[in-house]
Structure formats: C-alpha cells, structure tokens
Amino acid sequence: QVQLVESGGGLVQAGGSLRLSCAASGNIFSTGTLGWYRQAPGKQRDLVATITSGGSTNYVDSVKGRFTISRDNAKRTVYLQMNSLKPEDTAVYYCLCSVPRVTYWGKGTLVTVSS
Numbered sequence: 001q002v003q004l005v006e007s008g009g010g011l012v013q014a015g016g017s018l019r020l021s022c023a024a025s026g027n028i029f030s031t032g033t034l035g036w037y038r039q040a041p042g043k044q045r046d047l048v049a050t051i052t053s054g055g056s057t058n059y060v061d062s063v064k065g066r067f068t069i070s071r072d073n074a075k076r077t078v079y080l081q082m083n084s085l086k087p088e089d090t091a092v093y094y095c096l097c098s099v100p101r102v103t104y105w106g107k108g109t110l111v112t113v114s115s
Contacts, residue, residue, distance in 0.1 A: 002026035002097050002104040009093060009109030012085055016113075020080040022095030022106055030073040032099045036080045038091035039108075045094065049080065063089075085113045 008020040020036065035050035049059045049069040057069055068081040078095055092108040 002028060002032075004095050004097060004104055004106035006093065006095050006106045006109040009111045011112045011114065014085060014087055014113055014115050016085050017081070017083045018085065018111060020082065020093055020095075020109060020111075022078045022080075024076040024078075024097060026076075026097075026104075028099050029076045029097060032097040034069075034071055034078040035096045035098070036069065036078075036093055037096065038089075038093045038111075040088075040091040043091075048093070051078065082111070085111075087113045087115045089113050 003025045004022050006020060006022045008018060012018055031053050033050055033052050036048040037045050038048050039045040047060055048063055049067055051057045051069045051071050066084045071078045090113050092110050094108045095106045097104045
C-alpha cells in the first residue's frame with residue numbers, strides 16, 4: 001500500500017515558478033514509475049510528466065523546457081519544478097506511483113496561475 005501527499009501548490013503570476021512535492025509512504029516507492037497529472041476545471045485528467053525507477057523522464061509537449069520532474073528515493077518524494085508558468089497551467093495537480101497491476105494517486109494540489 002502506498003499513500004501519496006502532494007504539497008507546494010498555490011497562486012502565482014504568469015512567468016513565475018512553483019515546485020510541487022509528493023511524499024510517499026510504503027516500501028515500493030523506489031521501484032515504481034512516478035508521475036504528475038493535472039486536471040483543469042471541466043476537463044479530463046491529463047499526463048504532465050513521468051519518471052521511471054531508472055530515471056528516464058517523459059513530458060507532455062506543452063511543458064517541455066519549462067517543467068522538470070525528479071525523484072529522491074531516499075526521501076520517498078517526487079518533485080515537479082514548474083518554471084515560466086502560464087495561465088493555461090492552472091489545474092489540480094495529482095501525483096501517482098505506478099507498479100505492476102496497480103496505480104496509486106494522491107488527492108491533488110491546486111495550482112492557479114494569474115495573467
């Protein structure tokens with residue numbers, strides 16, 4: 001069993017930065033693929049970025065060059081550094097931990113980018 005708790009969301013002006021953190025409990029964190037999804041009001045939940053246990057990363061095109069995902073297995077934490085934020089980045093951001101046959105989700109943290 002894995003429990004995920006996100007933090008770091010808030011209100012920021014366009015062009016600003018935020019760093020999201022997701023702290024995990026459970027012993028399987030270091031072997032899982034970790035990631036961030038986001039859900040804007042009235043829209044579906046979409047992939048933002050993932051990082052495998054080996055450190056390979058993947059990003060949706062709209063955040064490439066602006067967002068960086070990283071993990072610290074010793075701290076059981078995954079991060080999302082978000083720079084050059086845009087109003088269209090406004091959403092609830094969810095972290096996930098995926099292992100064979102099951103994916104765990106956090107409850108989300110709200111990011112609001114004002115223009």
